[in-house]
Amino acid sequence: MAERPEDLNLPNAVITRIIKEALPDGVNISKEARSAISRAASVFVLYATSCANNFAMKGKRKTLNASDVLSAMEEMEFQRFITPLKEALEAYRREQKGKKEASEQKKKDKDKKTDSEEQDRSRDEDNDEDEERIEEEQNEEDEVDN
Amino acid sequence: MADVAVGKDKCGEQRLVSLPLSRIRVIMKSSPEVSSINQEALVLTAKATELFVQYLATYSYRHGSGKEKKALTYSDLANTAEESETFQFLADLQITGEHSLLQTDGKLTVRKTRK
Numbered sequence: 001m002a003e004r005p006e007d008l009n010l011p012n013a014v015i016t017r018i019i020k021e022a023l024p025d026g027v028n029i030s031k032e033a034r035s036a037i038s039r040a041a042s043v044f045v046l047y048a049t050s051c052a053n054n055f056a057m058k059g060k061r062k063t064l065n066a067s068d069v070l071s072a073m074e075e076m077e078f079q080r081f082i083t084p085l086k087e088a089l090e091a092y093r094r095e096q097k098g099k100k101e102a103s104e105q106k107k108k109d110k111d112k113k114t115d116s117e118e119q120d121r122s123r124d125e126d127n128d129e130d131e132e133r134i135e136e137e138q139n140e141e142d143e144v145d146n
Numbered sequence: 147m148a149d150v151a152v153g154k155d156k157c158g159e160q161r162l163v164s165l166p167l168s169r170i171r172v173i174m175k176s177s178p179e180v181s182s183i184n185q186e187a188l189v190l191t192a193k194a195t196e197l198f199v200q201y202l203a204t205y206s207y208r209h210g211s212g213k214e215k216k217a218l219t220y221s222d223l224a225n226t227a228e229e230s231e232t233f234q235f236l237a238d239l240q241i242t243g244e245h246s247l248l249q250t251d252g253k254l255t256v257r258k259t260r261k
Binding site for chain 2: 007008010011014015017018019021022023024026027028029030032033036037040041042043044045046047048049050052053062063064065066068069070073076077078080081084085088089091092093095
């Protein structure tokens, strides 16, 4: 297996914050302890990835997916993580769904706005609604022809 | 691939995951047998790593001798790696040549022996 001297370290600030939030207030964490936990976290990622990859390969897939990661946790005997992970996955999927819908809605709104702006420019200042309607109908017809 | 889906936003509001997905991805991809990683797998791995950090810290604190002094020290962690079955893998893997956690040099590079 090839050795690659990549920086596989996680940001200290984030690791420190996670540790502080997990431990009772007022507990001091030595620099060496923090450093060791950070390295352990990187090792954990590698181990989990390797494990998850085995599940992917068993399923004849080349892409690691969520269920591979969950299976890996089981395999590594971190069953306690499975429930919170499933919850996180649900939350993530909801968020993604919300974003997708929001951007689709934005696009719809943007298209509508662009149409009405073009009509404003081609029309003169007085607000003749009939004229607008006729123009809209013409636009629609044009679209249909296309 | 966008990492902006989850993570801490500018006002520090709690999001799904605090660890940077880009970095997690780098670590995952350093494994030569891995081809590609779906975004959900990336998010879950990041989240699992956070849970792991919490678990390792609290476990080591509870079982360690630093507890009386209200401190978490390096030896608490070394003990955990040696004595706990769950965390045994930290002692098993060879990292920068020698023992896993007992190296205090900055960089972490991995040389794995897989059975």
